[in-house]
Amino acid sequence: MPGPKGLDPLLQSAEGGTSDRFLKKGLRLGHLRLILALERTGHLSRAAELLATSQPAASRLLTEMEQITGVKLAERQGRGMTLTLYGERLAARARLVLRELDEADRELENLKSGLAGSVSVGAVTGAAVEYVLPAIRQTRVTHPLVNVSVEVNTSDVLTAALDDGRIDFFIGRVPAALDPRSYEARFLDHEPLRVIVRAEHPLTRLSGVTLQDCVPYDWVLQPDGAMLRVAVEAYMRNKGIPYPTKVLNTSSILLTLMVISQTNAITVVARPVADFFTLGGEGGGRIASLDIAGDVPIQPYSLIKLASRKLAPVAQNFHDLILSRASVLE
DNA sequence: TTAGCACTGTAAGCACTCTC
DNA sequence: GAGAGTGCTTACAGTGCTAA
Numbered sequence: 384m385p386g387p388k389g390l391d392p393l394l395q396s397a398e399g400g401t402s403d404r405f406l407k408k409g410l411r412l413g414h415l416r417l418i419l420a421l422e423r424t425g426h427l428s429r430a431a432e433l434l435a436t437s438q439p440a441a442s443r444l445l446t447e448m449e450q451i452t453g454v455k456l457a458e459r460q461g462r463g464m465t466l467t468l469y470g471e472r473l474a475a476r477a478r479l480v481l482r483e484l485d486e487a488d489r490e491l492e493n494l495k496s497g498l499a500g501s502v503s504v505g506a507v508t509g510a511a512v513e514y515v516l517p518a519i520r521q522t523r524v525t526h527p528l529v530n531v532s533v534e535v536n537t538s539d540v541l542t543a544a545l546d547d548g549r550i551d552f553f554i555g556r557v558p559a560a561l562d563p564r565s566y567e568a569r570f571l572d573h574e575p576l577r578v579i580v581r582a583e584h585p586l587t588r589l590s591g592v593t594l595q596d597c598v599p600y601d602w603v604l605q606p607d608g609a610m611l612r613v614a615v616e617a618y619m620r621n622k623g624i625p626y627p628t629k630v631l632n633t634s635s636i637l638l639t640l641m642v643i644s645q646t647n648a649i650t651v652v653a654r655p656v657a658d659f660f661t662l663g664g665e666g667g668g669r670i671a672s673l674d675i676a677g678d679v680p681i682q683p684y685s686l687i688k689l690a691s692r693k694l695a696p697v698a699q700n701f702h703d704l705i706l707s708r709a710s711v712l713e
Numbered sequence: 714t715t716a717g718c719a720c721t722g723t724a725a726g727c728a729c730t731c732t733c
Numbered sequence: 734g735a736g737a738g739t740g741c742t743t744a745c746a747g748t749g750c751t752a753a
Contacts, residue, residue, distance in 0.1 A: 428740060437722055442741055459741070
């Protein structure tokens with residue numbers, strides 16, 4: 384809990400705070416290394432040798448340490464030294480401190496190299512299935528210390544998240560209203576669309592079904608302004624197809640699936656999503672994909688990050704992993 | 714550039730143990 | 734018990750870093 388001035392208690396300079404007192408009096412890592420070397424060798428000269436320093440320098444370190452702690456740390460004997468109870472306890476603590484520093488060193492190295500850390504990515508639904516999930520699977524194997532957070536949403540929401548720094552990058556499209564120079568986009572894929580309905584839907588029994596045939600039914604679509612919805616609206620307008628009057632707006636793929644599996648509503652999704660819930664049997668045989676809307680022109684999606692922000696190594700690794708999958712799928 | 718400071722090494726002295 | 738060997742402490746000087 385933060386202290387009265389909002390500082391972490393460990394960082395506060397408290398009168399009588401022991402570690403702080405030691406540090407203020409000049410306790411250094413060299414002191415801690417010496418007490419450990421002394422514990423191991425039982426001789427100041429050998430301890431000095433172990434630390435690659437001279438014996439007088441080691442002697443001075445020990446004296447300083449005793450002045451700092453205010454207790455006798457080693458019993459001088461005719462041949463060598465033995466640690467007192469205080470010395471043994473300090474050595475035990477020194478071992479923990481140095482081990483923690485080793486751990487910190489390893490952790491920072493991992494962060495620098497991208498072997499560990501956290502990455503937050505965003506994706507439109509189709510890209511999440513096609514690119515993010517495989518990348519996560521591979522990362523679990525090759526970089527088990529990396530935590531991945533995924534936000535699946537529409538491109539406009541993801542762009543705002545990117546601008547706010549809530550995600551490192553996303554797969555989607557930069558809304559036309561924004562300055563594209565602010566973003567660095569790498570083309571990934573086209574996103575053909577499919578209409579999906581429940582398996583027993585009347586449309587599944589028709590041959591040569593078209594988008595026009597879908598109009599009388601309830602629709603479940605992404606919210607106003609979402610890329611996919613804008614593309615569908617523009618396509619229908621251009622083809623002279625009347626726009627459906629009964630539309631449920633949601634960006635939730637779960638709610639969308641529940642509605643279409645229990646009613647005669649239809650929805651338009653990216654083909655990977657349709658494939659996932661139909662070909663793979665994930666829809667439990669309750670979802671069917673209609674081969675319509677495949678020619679709806681929709682802007683291809685890209686891997687997008689802020690042009691002004693350099694990715695952390697762990698995020699850069701994940702970014703490159705997704706790019707490498709794109710080249711495999713080409 | 715320079716003064717001050719911290720750190721380190723060398724040399725000398727002291728204490729203790731071992732061996733004869 | 735005395736001399737030799739080992740180990741620790743102290744004084745002093747050199748070196749490198751930092752701040753003015």
